[in-house]
Amino acid sequence: MGRTPCCDKMGLKKGPWTSEEDEVLVSYIKKNGGHGSWRSLPKLAGLLRCGKSCRLRWTNYLRPDIKRGPFKPDEEKLVIQLHAILGNRWAAIASQLPGRTDNEIKNLWNTHLKKRLISKGIDPQTHEPISSSHYYPISKSNSSIATRHMAQWESARLEAEARLSKDSPLFNNNNTPLASNKSDSDYFLKIWNSDVGESFRVVRKSDEDDDDKTRCISSMSQEGSSCNNNKCGSVSATPASNVKEDFEWRNYKLFNHVGCDDSSSSNDLEDSSDTALQLLLDFPSNNDMSFLE
DNA sequence: AAACGGTTCAACCGCACTTTG
DNA sequence: ACAAAGTGCGGTTGAACCGTT
Numbered sequence: 001m002g003r004t005p006c007c008d009k010m011g012l013k014k015g016p017w018t019s020e021e022d023e024v025l026v027s028y029i030k031k032n033g034g035h036g037s038w039r040s041l042p043k044l045a046g047l048l049r050c051g052k053s054c055r056l057r058w059t060n061y062l063r064p065d066i067k068r069g070p071f072k073p074d075e076e077k078l079v080i081q082l083h084a085i086l087g088n089r090w091a092a093i094a095s096q097l098p099g100r101t102d103n104e105i106k107n108l109w110n111t112h113l114k115k116r117l118i119s120k121g122i123d124p125q126t127h128e129p130i131s132s133s134h135y136y137p138i139s140k141s142n143s144s145i146a147t148r149h150m151a152q153w154e155s156a157r158l159e160a161e162a163r164l165s166k167d168s169p170l171f172n173n174n175n176t177p178l179a180s181n182k183s184d185s186d187y188f189l190k191i192w193n194s195d196v197g198e199s200f201r202v203v204r205k206s207d208e209d210d211d212d213k214t215r216c217i218s219s220m221s222q223e224g225s226s227c228n229n230n231k232c233g234s235v236s237a238t239p240a241s242n243v244k245e246d247f248e249w250r251n252y253k254l255f256n257h258v259g260c261d262d263s264s265s266s267n268d269l270e271d272s273s274d275t276a277l278q279l280l281l282d283f284p285s286n287n288d289m290s291f292l293e
Numbered sequence: 294a295a296a297c298g299g300t301t302c303a304a305c306c307g308c309a310c311t312t313t314g
Numbered sequence: 315a316c317a318a319a320g321t322g323c324g325g326t327t328g329a330a331c332c333g334t335t
Binding site for chain 2: 016057103107108
């Protein structure tokens with residue numbers, strides 16, 4: 001694929017934007033009801049900038065829905081939680097914080113949150129206590145980060161499903177209305193059903209091998225797990241009545257790498273089950289940031 | 294007041310992915 | 315199916331800012 005010429009190769013301006021340039025860009029986009037093609041925008045708007053620079057300026061600074069100002073404690077908390085699940089996927093994290101850009105969140109993480117976690121003895125990459133995250137050699141630890149994030153993501157979602165099912169009319173004998181206060185689990189369910197969760201759902205579905213499932217359920221039974229034979233039903237849309245069983249199955253699968261041919265890596269997830277998962281699920285349910293302060 | 298070092302954050306860079314013809 | 319164009323994304327940079335000496 002041919003690379004498009006960079007700004008400096010075309011004699012275009014670089015560096016900080018002036019207020020005049022901002023004005024030109026904003027008025028052009030307003031006038032045309034959108035940016036159209038970023039590549040042709042600078043020429044049409046009369047800007048000596050490359051399209052890429054215009055796009056960045058617009059999406060990170062000039063967009064009308066940008067929320068300026070310092071991050072609130074609950075926003076910081078959400079960034080930390082999402083980072084534990086998604087890793088350095090700033091755009092995905094930003095999509096869950098209306099008005100915040102990926103660049104802003106990335107800067108927040110690198111300048112504030114990362115240091116705060118380190119000062120509290122938490123590895124900002126693994127979200128585990130530094131002593132435990134250094135248990136394995138660096139190479140192995142790094143290689144399992146993505147897997148850990150997936151495991152944390154999956155478990156958080158299952159926890160959320162379990163909580164939701166507990167609150168659902170099916171389990172609510174008193175027929176009381178569903179709790180109106182949104183719990184943290186709502187975040188995970190919301191994200192899970194969004195585009196962000198889509199990528200994980202795809203991976204997970206490919207991992208759902210019925211043969212493995214059947215085989216391992218019997219293994220679970222032999223190990224004294226409380227599962228039964230009904231848990232082999234649909235996984236993608238878990239009925240409330242099967243949530244607990246499915247939770248057990250998925251956790252078993254996750255922490256024993258069911259469906260993964262690389263048996264040598266099975267300890268990666270076992271390692272994360274006690275610490276990372278606990279850290280993830282033990283996030284305070286209110287806006288209390290005291291665990292970081 | 295000046296020098297210095299640390300921090301912040303807007304902007305750039307280059308790669309990867311998606312769309313289009 | 316292929317290549318080019320367009321776009322998104324994450325890592326990095328460097329100027330501006332701020333606090334300390």
